[in-house]
Amino acid sequence: MSHHAVSQEEIALMAHLLRRAGFGASRDEIEARAHQGYDAVVEELLNPADAPGIEEDLMYRAYPSYFDKAAIETGQTEIVYRMINNKHQLKEKMALFWHTILCAGDNKVDNARTTSMQYDAFREKGMGNFKELLLWLSTDPAMLYYLDNIESHKTAVNENYGRELLELFSLGVGKDGDFNYSEDDVKACARAFTGWNLAPTVPVFPYGRTPFEFRFDPADHDYGEKTFLGETGNWNGDDVVEIICKQPSAARFVARKLYDFFVADEPPVPSWRLSEPRDLAAIEQLEKAYFDSGYEITAMLRVLFHGDFFKDEAIRYAKVKSPADVVIGTMRMAQDHTEPKPGLFFVAMEPKYMGMDLLNPPTVEGWHMGREWINSGSLIDRINFASRVLGDTELPGVRSMVNRLMAQGDSLTAEQMVDGCLDLVGPLTISDETRQELVGHVSRGGALLHGTEEEQADFSRRAGETFQMIATTSEFQFG
Amino acid sequence: MASVFLGINDRTFTYSFVAGRSEFQGTGFRNPMDFAFGPDNTIYVVNRSYESRSDGTRINLFILGDEGEEYITEFGGYGEGPGQFIWPMSIALDSQTNVYVSDEYLHRITIFDKDGNYVGHWGTQGSGDGELDRPAGLAIRDDELYVVDSRNHRVQKFTLDGQYISQFGSFGSGPGELNTPWGIGLDKDGNIFVADWRNDRIQSFTPDGQWMQSIGQPGGAGDASIAREHGGIRVVNRPVGFFNRPTGVAVDKDGDVYVADWLNNRVQVMTPEGRFITEFTGDAGLSKWGVGKIESNPDMIRQRNGVRDFTPEKVLWAPVAVKVDDNGRVIIADTTRHRFQVYQKNTEPVLV
Numbered sequence: 001m002s003h004h005a006v007s008q009e010e011i012a013l014m015a016h017l018l019r020r021a022g023f024g025a026s027r028d029e030i031e032a033r034a035h036q037g038y039d040a041v042v043e044e045l046l047n048p049a050d051a052p053g054i055e056e057d058l059m060y061r062a063y064p065s066y067f068d069k070a071a072i073e074t075g076q077t078e079i080v081y082r083m084i085n086n087k088h089q090l091k092e093k094m095a096l097f098w099h100t101i102l103c104a105g106d107n108k109v110d111n112a113r114t115t116s117m118q119y120d121a122f123r124e125k126g127m128g129n130f131k132e133l134l135l136w137l138s139t140d141p142a143m144l145y146y147l148d149n150i151e152s153h154k155t156a157v158n159e160n161y162g163r164e165l166l167e168l169f170s171l172g173v174g175k176d177g178d179f180n181y182s183e184d185d186v187k188a189c190a191r192a193f194t195g196w197n198l199a200p201t202v203p204v205f206p207y208g209r210t211p212f213e214f215r216f217d218p219a220d221h222d223y224g225e226k227t228f229l230g231e232t233g234n235w236n237g238d239d240v241v242e243i244i245c246k247q248p249s250a251a252r253f254v255a256r257k258l259y260d261f262f263v264a265d266e267p268p269v270p271s272w273r274l275s276e277p278r279d280l281a282a283i284e285q286l287e288k289a290y291f292d293s294g295y296e297i298t299a300m301l302r303v304l305f306h307g308d309f310f311k312d313e314a315i316r317y318a319k320v321k322s323p324a325d326v327v328i329g330t331m332r333m334a335q336d337h338t339e340p341k342p343g344l345f346f347v348a349m350e351p352k353y354m355g356m357d358l359l360n361p362p363t364v365e366g367w368h369m370g371r372e373w374i375n376s377g378s379l380i381d382r383i384n385f386a387s388r389v390l391g392d393t394e395l396p397g398v399r400s401m402v403n404r405l406m407a408q409g410d411s412l413t414a415e416q417m418v419d420g421c422l423d424l425v426g427p428l429t430i431s432d433e434t435r436q437e438l439v440g441h442v443s444r445g446g447a448l449l450h451g452t453e454e455e456q457a458d459f460s461r462r463a464g465e466t467f468q469m470i471a472t473t474s475e476f477q478f479g
Numbered sequence: 480m481a482s483v484f485l486g487i488n489d490r491t492f493t494y495s496f497v498a499g500r501s502e503f504q505g506t507g508f509r510n511p512m513d514f515a516f517g518p519d520n521t522i523y524v525v526n527r528s529y530e531s532r533s534d535g536t537r538i539n540l541f542i543l544g545d546e547g548e549e550y551i552t553e554f555g556g557y558g559e560g561p562g563q564f565i566w567p568m569s570i571a572l573d574s575q576t577n578v579y580v581s582d583e584y585l586h587r588i589t590i591f592d593k594d595g596n597y598v599g600h601w602g603t604q605g606s607g608d609g610e611l612d613r614p615a616g617l618a619i620r621d622d623e624l625y626v627v628d629s630r631n632h633r634v635q636k637f638t639l640d641g642q643y644i645s646q647f648g649s650f651g652s653g654p655g656e657l658n659t660p661w662g663i664g665l666d667k668d669g670n671i672f673v674a675d676w677r678n679d680r681i682q683s684f685t686p687d688g689q690w691m692q693s694i695g696q697p698g699g700a701g702d703a704s705i706a707r708e709h710g711g712i713r714v715v716n717r718p719v720g721f722f723n724r725p726t727g728v729a730v731d732k733d734g735d736v737y738v739a740d741w742l743n744n745r746v747q748v749m750t751p752e753g754r755f756i757t758e759f760t761g762d763a764g765l766s767k768w769g770v771g772k773i774e775s776n777p778d779m780i781r782q783r784n785g786v787r788d789f790t791p792e793k794v795l796w797a798p799v800a801v802k803v804d805d806n807g808r809v810i811i812a813d814t815t816r817h818r819f820q821v822y823q824k825n826t827e828p829v830l831v
Contacts, residue, residue: 052703055701056701057676057703057724061661063529064510064527064814064815065510065529067706067707067796067797067815068710071529071532077529120707199785199786200782200786201786202786203779204501204817206500206765206773206816207776210779210786342565343530345529
């Protein structure tokens, strides 16, 4: 660790990295990480150990139901616990990334254990090789059920998985004005995945909806010749994945998805044929990393987090936070639920109330993200949740921020209180008009002292109120 | 009688049957964490369930006879009020069949009579004499109650109404030291066996708390991947004599020690000296209550008839508790499968 005093810009950049590559952090952690240095932190994020990054023994002792995840609420609660506490934050963020793309909803799969296991696989494989991820996905019970591949037979092909694999999971409809594949390619792709089917296993209860396992049925597979993306052969599903991954459009797809998730909003995939990437130079760097590394996601992430386009001040606080970012980011800032305790279920339901029902995306296209996260209902939920948590000065992360404010001097002006709070929850910049309103409110409470116990209580309460008011600003909706 | 086999007095065990199914009320269990033997083959069970289905958090009483399971009643529930629990962990019965339940979140012991009527509760959070921090395992002998005071890394002894008597153990990994212990069992002489959870071993103490010995070696260091990835699916072969977060311990009348080797999905049986005898990884088929449920639904029968491999049904999945009754029945709370697997310790070798 270096011993130089970190600059405000280093703190701001580190806060940005931890918000995007993870779910934010307490102010204490942001400063410690800034001391560690940006490049070192990026490497740590990119190289998580195989270990789970969480004290799982303590988690399962308190929450034994997380083993079988028989209900979607249990799976969601476990995911939220891991998001808050996983030391390998990028691994957890990448699990969410793939969950927003490779969608299978529990409302159709109707087996929380199966959909939860898909999410677990995204956590384990999400920073690995794209080809291996697609190969695994093509055997994933949640996906094969969700996209009807179990109804796709040699004699009667169902094109659903074959089509979405190309359109939404790996290539996109088109790029640079051209189409990436034809209807014939969709048919060939679907034929290659015939026989990639499921079989029942025994339910845990031991009754009820059965969890499935992958089973290849050679008698139901079309072994005939197929022409797929210009290549002709007796392609099976793994050949198709191989051909997909070497397409320039696959590199473009992954690059643009990563850019959209980590850097700045891109339009939805269906419009990519005609809409140029917002930053073509950045996309080309990511595409190069894709091919140079043999489709390694971590290699692309390394380029991304070291890129000037990622560090650029103009992209900070310019993405609307997803409901997961709102809920987990607030928990991590406030340092709540950092160890098992009751009440986690209610926290875990918050993303759903804000429009992001984890394990249950609305369609195969996933959630409409970016500005579409905000509507009049979800905005109220976002504000109520964040302000309730950040106003609780008993929570360790909030307490620590209040103590930092007190350490600024024996007496604070209203401006110092507002600017101090904005700095601690961000550093966040808000409009002058909003800032003046906040300062006006704080100043009406009189002097901000913390000498006596009574003054300390008043100071804490007003700091909590200021955090709450900041949580209601439009700027706080961005991350 | 007992023969000598590879230097170990030979014991044999046979699988008997499985009892239970998952239910939030009535004829089933939900994450059974511990149980205690009442009179006439009755068993009192602590069901943890989970926060979004807190209706499944309760104690139930059932008969575990040779004819399978029979429901009697249930009592207690989720909450912070009298007779309620948040994280119920363990259970013990006194000589009058009063029921004592520990609560790791509320730091208290709740008492019911044998029929489940609430009697009272006691316990104060703290680290002083008689105070509790995350009470887990319970055991009663001569109407004195041993409480595994897990986050204080000690065992405390109380009168049944909560008057402090004595304690032993402190944090550490040396002889007689404990790290976040969980279960507790007593042998016929009143010696105390503690599942020293985060030290991955069993330690035994004399009735007055003097350290006797340590059983088992650390193996896994809390790595939950076997339980997480393979639990309820297959058996992962683990070396004998190593424990990964042991949760429950029991001693039979011959002095053999049974350990719920939680994150290894198994129960190991050790000699009184700590040598490995055998392990149970699970042999279950369908329970009586399981058959009843599946028979009521043709779709379930159809799905079941398509299953190729029944190994997942057999195996133990993160079992928390194991006990042996006076008739040599070894009963395992198969916590994640919401059922009990029953084995028989035989006085003569039985060829299966």
